Amino acid sequence: MYKCSLERMTDKIKTFSKYGDAGHGGITRYSLSEAALQARAEFRKRMEAIGAIIEVDDVANMYATLPGSDPEAKRIVMASHCDSVKNGGNYDGILGVMSAMEVLETVAAEKIPHKHPLTAMIWTNEEGSLYPPAMMCSGIVCYDFLPEDIRSKFKYEDMMKSVSILDQKSTFGEALAKSGYQGDKKYRLSPEKYQYMFETHIEQGPILEDAGNDIGIVDCVLGMFNYRVKFYGQTTHAGTFPMPKRKDAFLAASKAICYLHEKIDALGYPELVYTTGEVVCHPCVHTCVPDFFEFSFDARHEDPEVLEKVLDIVKSCADMDWGGCSCEVTKAWNRDTVYWDKKLVSYVKEAAEELGVSHQYIHSGAGHDAQFAAYMLPTTMIFVQSKDGLSHCEPEYSSPEHCTEGASVMLGAVLKADRD
Template sequence: MIAVSINEARLYDRFQTMNRIGETERGGLHRLALSDEDKQARDLLVDWFKELHLTVRVDDLGNIYGIKPGSDPSAKPVVIGSHLDSVPKGGKYDGTLGVLAALEIVESLIDEGVSHEQPVIVVNFTNEEGARFPKPMISSGVLSGVYQTEDMFQLADDSGITLGDELKRIGYAGEKDFRLKDVDKFIELHIEQGPVLIEQQAAIGIVEGIQGLSWHEATFIGEADHAGPSPMSTRKDAAVGAFKAMTALHEWVLSLEDETSITFGRIAVEPHVVNVIPGKAVFSIDIRHPEKEILEQRIDKMKQILTETALRFDLDSQLEDLSFMPPAPFSQKLVQDLENVCLSEKVSYHRMYSGAGHDAMYMNRLAETIMLFVPSIDGKSHNEKEESRWEDIHQCVKVMYELVKKQL
């Protein structure tokens, strides 16, 4: 008996067709949420759903579902998919690959004639990137009760156009009744967006959860003064205090040799003049760890290092907490199922946490959830040079196909 599996060429062709919509000159993708390009991409997806005789539903949030019914109409569905929107001048793989992999899996189920009780649903989520309407993963956030519906509709882009109005304009404001409610499992395939899998020479990332993250803004206050007449020993240089604090934090995090990460993405000094000692320095801190308890310990220690450094330089310091997202560990059962598929298919894998957020993070609150990561060449993402190897993609979709069948 020949093992029936996914159709690699079909997946590749659909990927090429879909990504001509919004393709950039440099081979990237510019397909902002609810733009004309996003509408075209959605229309194409709906056409493909219809070709496969899937039931097409659009909910009030603009999420599109292609439903392959099972033998038991009352059974909770297995949901697979991702998103078709991109960041400005982003890459072709982020999101799109997860939607098309899901479609390929459903078509393969049809080809193979797999019978199942539960519905299998392919989903395309609205505004995952949060690039045009500035709140990422908002529609899975509303589905899982993290955000309110009105929060979503009132989100406005840079020119003041709201998400709610754009949904109507492009014809994707559907029925609230069609929202996902009782979901058995959610499985999302996505590119890694980091360098770990290539480095580990693993074909697949088994994503055990989403890292927790905490954002802060630290302010160091000293005294602005002229660079010339102020001896080094009497200065209250807020910038030097801030640099030393960041250096100390960075060295501490490296010394941990674990999954903690720390990033200082923003820094501003005042008055920002070449020959004036800065009286004020403000910088952001993004600190992450996969485990909530450890993340909280890290935050405590970070605060201690900041305070001690400020004191040592005779500076005042303040720390504002900007946001906290606790780690979201995925279903251990699905992690185990996925590992078993990899082992039986002899596919190299690496267990890891996702550093970035995904719709799976919120779907995890509604359903047993897991993600599969495809290696990213050079770890590049949100970038026109974003790329993955097709042999890795095919292997990962095959494994996901086996994983989905195990759930049915």
């Protein structure tokens, strides 16, 4: 079995962590920012050094390809993203890019025979941290293959008009035009040119570490829904209006959140996860009783029947009395569970076994570009253990040894796929 280089991986982790260094252990590397362009230049430099051919499509996705022995064979692509959330870590997304680079570097250094062209890829704007939505450019590229309710959110024209969250006026399209990385649509990922896709990623949770396993063999991305729960009351002066007569939308929402936790926990599904992560309060003035309060509700599970039971509880909020406040429950979006290609999953498992790396099957609760690609191509993912399960924060950490193991497992799986 071939193995990737710990020394090279360690160097890549150290080097890429400089681009967008936030000064306290992590990075802020918005898509198409100066820091992201520096990371892309580093990717290009290292890939050209081993003889890879660089292509860039019309939404700045980058492809570095080592030719194979069969000029008619389709490519096998390994992909992730180089952008981050604000004050994020040095591994989310970029580990998948570094792992893909490491696979190509190992193939070149060891002169490993391969039939298919092998491609390392950078997806643009996976996080959507500066220009929403998340997974923007995989949504654009995979548009024709996505379910209609997802597809409608990724129209090319709309995405080009996505406005920066920082200045509320500059757009993604403008940043793309200025970046120097707006290439040609003909280079886009497609089933005509590509056969399989792999993505290596940090787990972003504690399951592998708690179980004492290094590598996660990912079998699916969990289904989920996101709803908005809104409460309408009456604004009055906080110091003059009697308590019994108030219609406090904030109080109503707080009671509803407690109700949801009690009822949903009583369903007894340990793998079910949910949260209320975003809130809006109006008028949000300390001397005013709130007349409006809204919170998001995000739930995730593999089984659609479990999600349906949770959704019934969420929807029931609209029919209950909340101290004189009315309640409205509206759908933001949802997705079905996306299962990875079983053959590719088996290749990952075989590679882990042959390398003697501790491993287990695991679900992905987070979304990834790979899930959109899966509607287009046979696709799978590999997880690397995350220290303390932390991600999307500066303490995010995966050891160079674990990162190298993840790349080695992907190399082994890709070489198995190369025989097809």
